[in-house]
Amino acid sequence: MAGDKFISFLDELGENMEITVPYVPSPPEVVEKMLELACVTPRDVVYDLGCGDGRMLITAVKKFGARKAVGYEIRKDLYEELVKTIEREGLSKRIIVYNEDLLKANLSEATVLTLFLTTTANEKIKPKLEAELKPGTRIVSHEFTFKGWVPQKVAELSWHKIYLYIIPDCNAHFRK
Numbered sequence: 117m118a119g120d121k122f123i124s125f126l127d128e129l130g131e132n133m134e135i136t137v138p139y140v141p142s143p144p145e146v147v148e149k150m151l152e153l154a155c156v157t158p159r160d161v162v163y164d165l166g167c168g169d170g171r172m173l174i175t176a177v178k179k180f181g182a183r184k185a186v187g188y189e190i191r192k193d194l195y196e197e198l199v200k201t202i203e204r205e206g207l208s209k210r211i212i213v214y215n216e217d218l219l220k221a222n223l224s225e226a227t228v229l230t231l232f233l234t235t236t237a238n239e240k241i242k243p244k245l246e247a248e249l250k251p252g253t254r255i256v257s258h259e260f261t262f263k264g265w266v267p268q269k270v271a272e273l274s275w276h277k278i279y280l281y282i283i284p285d286c287n288a289h290f291r292k
């Protein structure tokens with residue numbers, strides 16, 4: 117399926133479900149580009165909301181040296197498989213995953229947040245992100261934008277688009 121058609125297919129599915137999005141893994145080169153765009157370093161705690169097979173979390177920790185990675189995955193089968201992978205890779209101390217709805221995620225530790233959902237799902241989670249993420253937190257979304265937010269950067273990889281947003285410091289003005 118061509119890129120544009122595929123994206124509207126995902127978006128239509130998103131319209132008809134709660135926040136549920138089908139499992140479509142990001143290609144490895146997109147995963148790396150997303151973490152690169154967010155400038156992930158060993159100081160970061162990377163969250164992937166809807167983490168699928170955990171490739172974002174594992175790459176963040178193994179390749180980018182992230183201090184910690186946290187994932188939320190609604191599908192039990194994917195979650196259980198991921199728990200096994202994390203154990204097998206000896207990453208249990210640095211990667212934590214929850215078999216829970218991403219709308220219930222505790223985002224308090226996040227410095228980087230990655231998403232590959234849909235436009236509809238992004239709209240549903242936007243108020244939570246605005247309320248709970250610390251200023252300076254980088255959000256990287258594969259393929260889907262946030263209405264009303266202006267991306268700091270946009271990267272393209274064949275037909276994939278990746279958007280980088282940064283949570284603003286709304287009180288910076290008052291500290292001057």
Ligand SMILES: C[S@@+](CC[C@H](N)C(=O)[O-])C[C@H]1O[C@@H](n2cnc3c(N)ncnc32)[C@H](O)[C@@H]1O
Nearest residue numbers: 136137139140141142166168189190217218232
């Ligand atoms: C398009 S896949 C992306 C997987 C992974 N983030 C990646 O980029 O490879 C979306 C994932 O979100 C999960 N998901 C959908 N709705 C969810 C929800 N409400 N809470 C947690 N996970 C959800 C799906 O099961 C699926 O694994």
